Amino acid sequence: MTLVKHVLARIGFYVLVAVVGSFFALPLLWLFTAPFHGQATLSVQIPTQPTLANFAAVFRNTFAVRALLQNSVIQAGGAMILTTLVASLAAYALARVRLPGRDVLVYILILFSSVVTGTAAMVPIFLLIYNLGLIDTHLGVILVFTGGLLPTAIFIMRDFVAGLPRSLEESAMVAGAGSWQILRQIVLPQVRPGMMVIAVWAFVNVWGGFLIPFILLRSPDKMPASAATYSFYTESGTPVITLISAYALLYVIPALALYLFVNWRYGFKFFGGIKS
């Protein structure tokens, strides 16, 4: 009797896993078959004669290539560097300066950043960027992304800085090193893993971010890949599916690669209780 029950439980387990697994896998399937299919449609067809012609077509499209290899790289790279630097400085200062209530402060800040968020926050932020004359510039996009990512970045970084032994800095201080010197030569090398995490996290966020560039940018030659993908399938009348699918796959690959890298290197988890 228990054996029957046991077998039934196993079958139930696999059925449930199969159903839930399909729900998560099937929508993605198309993205990995269509780009290699010469006459791709919206259906999932295993390409009998796999081809790279769709990718070649993508690379002949200057708008698409510039969005992916230039604009997205500039915006994601810029916000990544800025966020990592500013967050590292701030997290270090917060860990080492005596400031009453700093934990609560950072905590409230993060909570507040999810209050001032989304399209609601974009109304005043658009006007701010407009008045700064930064509409339709890479810099405007980079600054807004950095501002949005910063509270969480500081929070993640604090976990890494908090683990640093104070003794090294104390001896450096005794030896007469200045604050900048200590920061550059002692602190930053030690928190490099933390900076890596922030950098990857910020990059993936901006790389995938749609709303901010969509609202702040006007001219097609500044659009990042997220907006380009979107304009491909909404504005071009009948979308060229072969092209879009190949482009979407190319666009997804950096995020996919970074995820696999982080997963392999550190194991994907909540950093200090944070989601990416």
Place this chain on the structure above:
Amino acid sequence: MAGVQLLWRWEGFAVRRDQVALLSGRMGLTFLSPALLFIILFLLFPFVWVVVISFTDRTLLGASAVSPEFVGLRNYLQLFNPERWMRRGEFGYSLYLTLIFVAGSVAGQMGLGIILSLLFYRREGVLKEVMYTLVTLAWILPEAAMAFTWSAFFDRDAGTLNAILGWFGLGPYDWLLDYPLLSIIIFNIWRGTAFSMLLMTAALGSIRPSYIETAMVAGASPWQRFRDIMFPLVRPQFLTGLVLITLWTFNVFSPFLLTQGGPAFQTEIVAIHTYRVAFRFYEFGRGSAIAVVVMVINLILASVYLLSQRRQGVRAR
């Protein structure tokens, strides 16, 4: 903001013992100042300014762009005008859609998250790795590409979903035209389940195995073990997840990539409605009034979260 999301932390605020300052106050401020500048510019200032704009008739171009006039509560009265606010494409209607959207998404994400974490509770192996990778990828891959693969998945004639339903003699359905709200809810569940899965997995992992083993020895059924032992122990994390997902889902914009709020405003949830009023028509005054209402709702949800965290902190002590 675009993927910036909140943390959960149930150990509460750690109080550190006093230490010798390794950084002078002046240098500390220097190191902090870039971050402060960003936070003031992009977080505090927008929060205040949006309230100010919401009392004006500011637009992007024209006379009211240069010298917007103070219009008092007009924008708010328009939003809540009882005669028309529940019509399609109006604020009340979008709030109503958002309510359904949030309820459906949160129920689906928490439900699936719990099912997944229970399925793989104290199990390791390839199957778990594959499943967790899939669910996590659905969460972190760029939304524009994911929305496009989903529009292929939902397609009436060629889509995978209808192909599968066809095997069972169902359909074909035109998902995005006939069931648009349901479609974006399914999409959003798919997109966001990873968070509750990881949260609940971490929470279940923190339960002492001996508790479960004792219950097993006592002959408790799996359901009883879940209901009487596991769930009560992870309830704090469960509630945390519930509030946070509600807060995030309330501000989600990505369904726009799938439906643009249509057809006929049937998927115009609040974030998309705000976008349309503020950035399609550049009616910043009215858009700001909507933004203020949205932020007030966000503030309420955030306060609920903070209060629940504090209560947990007290209970833990």
